[in-house]
Amino acid sequence: MADALAGSGDAFAELAARHKSRVFGIASRFAHNAAELEDICQDVFIQAFVKLRQYRHDSPFEHWLVRITTHKCYDYLRKRRHRADHISVEAMLESGHEPHAAPAPVADPDLERLHAALAQLSPKERLVITLLELEDRSVQEVAGLTGWSAANVKVRAFRARAVLRKILEKSP
Amino acid sequence: MNDSSNDSSSQLDALFARARAHRPDTSRAEYGFETRLLARLRESRASVTASLWSIMAWRLAPFFAVAVLTLAVWQEKSSSDAADAAAVVGLDNPVAGEIWGN
Numbered sequence: 001m002a003d004a005l006a007g008s009g010d011a012f013a014e015l016a017a018r019h020k021s022r023v024f025g026i027a028s029r030f031a032h033n034a035a036e037l038e039d040i041c042q043d044v045f046i047q048a049f050v051k052l053r054q055y056r057h058d059s060p061f062e063h064w065l066v067r068i069t070t071h072k073c074y075d076y077l078r079k080r081r082h083r084a085d086h087i088s089v090e091a092m093l094e095s096g097h098e099p100h101a102a103p104a105p106v107a108d109p110d111l112e113r114l115h116a117a118l119a120q121l122s123p124k125e126r127l128v129i130t131l132l133e134l135e136d137r138s139v140q141e142v143a144g145l146t147g148w149s150a151a152n153v154k155v156r157a158f159r160a161r162a163v164l165r166k167i168l169e170k171s172p
Numbered sequence: 173m174n175d176s177s178n179d180s181s182s183q184l185d186a187l188f189a190r191a192r193a194h195r196p197d198t199s200r201a202e203y204g205f206e207t208r209l210l211a212r213l214r215e216s217r218a219s220v221t222a223s224l225w226s227i228m229a230w231r232l233a234p235f236f237a238v239a240v241l242t243l244a245v246w247q248e249k250s251s252s253d254a255a256d257a258a259a260v261v262g263l264d265n266p267v268a269g270e271i272w273g274n
Contacts, residue, residue, distance in 0.1 A: 009210050009214065009217075010210070016206050024202050038201060038205075038208070041205065042212055046209075046213065108190065110190065111190060111191055134188065168187075169180065
């Protein structure tokens, strides 16, 4: 950590190797495809490297990293709203993205329905539902990660569930 | 109405539980991640250094412009002073006039 703080890229790469699974695990709940997953994770660690001096040692490094990951995922959800949903492989190659191996397809049709429904939620609704229900975080934890109040998290979660139920009822 | 709402809510909870249990396998995406990250870190450092140089150059541009102008004015002034001195010395001092070729 001290070497990474001194600006050593190699030391930071070691730190990344130790914590990447956690970051990939969370980001994979939000990423649209493998290229986006890679981008989110790289952005998380780049931001962590740049802001490493702001890390206070009063909580584990991983907590701090998870907070950055949450914010990055939310940023990506917001950005995706403004983009076309499907990007062709050619467009991805032109933009410099490598079409890495896609995440393993979800074999369960019910889960596919759920993921399709989650994709229709607003970024805030999706964030709160994913953290609470899929990542199994408590309301307090979600509040700490997002910077929202606990009451706000509860209200958003309640509304998100209602929207999700409606979407699932409509879908075949 | 209330029953159906409870029913759909419990169905949703069951779906969430299944989704929680099914964590996407990211091992392939994680492979070689540190190498790619280091490459991007180096790239971003290089671009940051380049942009810092360009920012500094632009910030220092007015200073250099003033310095060049001052030098030009000083040189112009000193050369005209020397010409004046030579002219004065050549007119009033016959010895100096000989030296200057007057």
